[in-house]
Amino acid sequence: MRESTPVSMSATLAADEALARRRRAGEKVLSMASGEIGLTVHPALRERLAAAAGESAYGPVAGGHALRAAVAGYWGRRGLGIDPGLIVAGPGSKPLLFALLLALGGDVVVPVPSWVSYAAQARLAGARPIPVPIVPGQGGVPDPDRLRAAVAEARAAGRDPRSVVVTVPDNPTGTVASPGTVRRLAAAARELDLVVVSDEIYRDLVYDTSAPAESPALHAAERTVITTGLTKSLAVGGWRTGVARLPDSDIGRALHTRLVSVASQIWSSPPAPVQTAAAYAFGEPPEITEYVAAGRRLHETVVRAVADRFTAAGAALAPVRATCYLYPDFEPVRDRLARVHGVHDGDGLARFLSERHGVGVLPASAFGEPGSALRIRAATSRLYGDTDEQRTAALTAAEPLELPWIRGAVEQVGEALSDLVRTATGALSPQS
Amino acid sequence: MRESTPVSMSATLAADEALARRRRAGEKVLSMASGEIGLTVHPALRERLAAAAGESAYGPVAGGHALRAAVAGYWGRRGLGIDPGLIVAGPGSKPLLFALLLALGGDVVVPVPSWVSYAAQARLAGARPIPVPIVPGQGGVPDPDRLRAAVAEARAAGRDPRSVVVTVPDNPTGTVASPGTVRRLAAAARELDLVVVSDEIYRDLVYDTSAPAESPALHAAERTVITTGLTKSLAVGGWRTGVARLPDSDIGRALHTRLVSVASQIWSSPPAPVQTAAAYAFGEPPEITEYVAAGRRLHETVVRAVADRFTAAGAALAPVRATCYLYPDFEPVRDRLARVHGVHDGDGLARFLSERHGVGVLPASAFGEPGSALRIRAATSRLYGDTDEQRTAALTAAEPLELPWIRGAVEQVGEALSDLVRTATGALSPQS
Structure with a gap:
């Protein structure tokens, strides 16, 4: 005899689907929950697949x-x-x-x-x-x-x-x-x-x-x-x-x-x-290694910009050396988050960023951490554009942070974090 | 604590890989072990995949x-x-x-x-x-x-x-x-x-x-x-x-x-x-339903021809009404198979057909039947040709049994079965 295994939906995929629904409903949401890479397939790779369709x-x-x-x-x-x-x-x-x-x-x-x-x-x-x-x-x-x-x-x-x-x-x-x-x-x-x-x-x-x-x-x-x-x-x-x-x-x-x-x-x-x-x-082949290198540089540039926002907000962050992920720890500002926003853990933190600021991230609990951990994971990989044109521009830009959609995304993160770590409670906005 | 689950390779896929090796080595083998459908993808379907490569x-x-x-x-x-x-x-x-x-x-x-x-x-x-x-x-x-x-x-x-x-x-x-x-x-x-x-x-x-x-x-x-x-x-x-x-x-x-x-x-x-x-x-769409119908007619025609060979050899066979599979039962000729060839079960039967005649089939044991069952499963779906040209000809032929590769395959099955159910032991051929 065998019990049903408890199983829950992949947190990244579940968060992604929820964010996609909000976006379709017209909300300005930033998908930083999943590490799906929002870039356009290299044309040569796409052509190889098309040629193999038979x-x-x-x-x-x-x-x-x-x-x-x-x-x-x-x-x-x-x-x-x-x-x-x-x-x-x-x-x-x-x-x-x-x-x-x-x-x-x-x-x-x-x-x-x-x-x-x-x-x-x-x-x-x-x-x-x-x-x-x-x-x-x-x-x-x-x-x-x-x-x-x-x-x-x-x-x-x-x-x-x-x-x-x-x-x-x-x-x-x-x-x-x-x-x-x-x-x-x-x-x-x-x-x-x-x-x-x-x-x-x-x-x-x-x-x-x-x-x-x-x-x-x-x-x-x-x-x-x-x-x-x-x-x-x-x-x-x-x-x-x-x-x-x-x-x-x-x-x-x-x-x-x-x-x-x-x-x-x-x-x-x-x-x-x-x-x-x-x-x-x-x-x-060279065109593929160049694409990989361009993606790597893009991740690094945007990750560093976002990391600066997190550290400016008082979060602790081990130096990011790879990938498109940041895993900031808000322990240094725990008291303030509790006092001003009633945020006590990673789940509360993720909820605050997502519900109040449309910044979708995942709480540390999704990664097996104790519920009390004041940590979240943020991925930059969906900030590079919504269209093939934007994404190609991001991949080839000398200064991707100057592209308006990337700059806007980084600013949205910065504003959310400013609100998160402000020192006075003030009036809560009507949205919840 | 958990034991390793006993697991064996899918019998169809294992047989297929073994037959492919023998074929590459130059043997004339008929792949009737797996139900993989040896037909060419409909061009319109292939084009849909190619267009979606991005x-x-x-x-x-x-x-x-x-x-x-x-x-x-x-x-x-x-x-x-x-x-x-x-x-x-x-x-x-x-x-x-x-x-x-x-x-x-x-x-x-x-x-x-x-x-x-x-x-x-x-x-x-x-x-x-x-x-x-x-x-x-x-x-x-x-x-x-x-x-x-x-x-x-x-x-x-x-x-x-x-x-x-x-x-x-x-x-x-x-x-x-x-x-x-x-x-x-x-x-x-x-x-x-x-x-x-x-x-x-x-x-x-x-x-x-x-x-x-x-x-x-x-x-x-x-x-x-x-x-x-x-x-x-x-x-x-x-x-x-x-x-x-x-x-x-x-x-x-x-x-x-x-x-x-x-x-x-x-x-x-x-x-x-x-x-x-x-x-x-x-x-x-109509072109797809026509393709499905053509495949269905082709399976029926070839299955019936192969079924005739099995029943002529004395095997019992419930009327095949669908798919590309036959599941003949050699119980009626059990004594003869034992006496002439030393074949006592489905595994022996599959081995005889494969090793002596290059006709790859699966024994009943692969489908959960007792080892003693004198049954095998044969699939016709790989007999329709080795090239896109042959396969397209098979799908569109009014009389697929007249195509030399299909006729040859059916005859190879017939000859294997004639040898299987002959009444005298005679001299064994040198191959084993």
Whole structure:
């Protein structure tokens, strides 16, 4: 007998749908809740998909050879060479992560905070997530010492942790765990006999390209699975394409067999036309790497501008080094928020920004943090324009902050924050 | 603590990959193991996908409104009108079926025989499948009386069956449960408080269009979920598109909430460009209904020719009324197969046909039948040609059996069966 698993809607997708409804109703809302990348598909990529529209066969469960070879090349150029036979493609890195949890079995350690779906997926897979806090300022990687303690405690209680999920670079914090922390995590995982599932979908969005994110696969090669996709770098979330790199080891080969079996029963194969377009993109021709670089610069510029507004409002914010996310902490102004607005936690903070100022963000609770945390996640990725013209202009602008729609968005955030941290209660506006 | 779920590769996809390897190695193999439809995408459908290549946003988890409205129209034309808000689209009907099992919770009754993935999906979802035999000659629907007995027994043993899967028309048998049987199944499901998950992906492939398959949704409207997709009618399996129609009832609305939540955590949304093409197809413009009709006639013609070979060889075969599948039973010639070839069961039969004659089929065990069953499933859907030219010729031919590649395939089946049921052992050929 099996109970229904408690499951709630993905917080990002739910917030996105709610904001879209308000926007359709004519409200001036800023969608900063989800990390969907609001940019236009590169024309060459779009043309590859169009040309592949006649491809309608399933092909291999793990994806066709051309795609897997291109993906192996992508990782090879990052010092992570791999046999294409150990690549598994799927309809998004989200389904791949879920299938990995099913294939691995056992319970799974997740960092706190971490992406909204890891813990939900673990529960759907019949596992219990084991939350372990990050090292402050180094999101995405559970503190290795606390990891040891949590796994020991879980095992003593009869539980069976078998894997740890990490996010490098990190969502929601926009930070990147240091090489030292990643090395210590890898050592702890080996010592504890845990498989490391390293979600590296933001890998190519580290602002300082001379200091790339360190993958745990460099230090625990035999037990690290890496996942990525084109969603974040190439703004094709709606295409549904993701890939996993399994380790070249006994662990990796056994997991490959189980992962492909799970995939065969759940989704059959990745969408065929998308595979062809993805193979082209993972080959990284110059026009594609230039697009990725332009997107990275755009994120950095807008993230820094928004970060300035948050720090000006008194929020604490670890330096954002990658992605399109900010994760400000309003603890330094807790008393004021409570006194002036009756805001006591992240949920109240998100509600205030969304309902009063049309700035849609997510509370820290969506990322597994305690309800009391006065933190929210804000994404800049939907501020780049509403039309293809605006988005293309944003991607190619020397000074994106001078584009009126981006400047207006940053100002809307600034005004919302000014109101949030004002010192007197004053008269409340009639809207609630 | 959670054990790893035992999981094996989808039998159809595994067989397909093995046959593809042999074919690449130069062997003359007939792929009759999987029901992948070997036809060319309709040009208008292909063009719709190509034109949508720039669509890269996730959109709503359940699929965009245009697609859901088109799907509601599709069902409305079949006497099953529904609010588009109760339609959920996903990346294939396979993921939708899996997500439904996760959302429903509890154990699930599956017919015997039935499609290879229902039972595997149930196990992955943490449920135990409860097998219930069909009424002979009416595949896809558990015998309603046996269903009552099995559910009573399971509940007495402390298990918690909450749903029953049916396949109308049926894979693997190519039969269609009678309206009376479907009505009795619906009544039993209501009496037992089971949700009916009705996989109707072969609905438009019933040969006699004046006698369509009866959906249990007509008789247990409040508790029947229907799934379908374009894979079988329009030969776009590799596109990954499926849809579910949830009942307009308290049961349906509660399940919709859970299903969309599960979908949001596992796959986000169906591929955006494919949604646009699918919306066009579910609108059923004349060129699309003509393509579906041509495919249906082609399946019928080739299935009947292959069925004649099986019955000529002494196999029993319920009249095939739909799909591209045959499910012959060699029980009448059991003694001969044992004596001449040492073939004692479906696995031996499949091995004999595949290894000695290059005719790839699946044994009954893949469909949940006992190992002793001397039955196999053969699909005709890959016999229509290897090139777009051949496949288009097959679809448009007045006499497809006169096309040399189809005639050759049918003859290869006939020769394999002649060898199978010959009466003397003779000298074994050197290949094994």
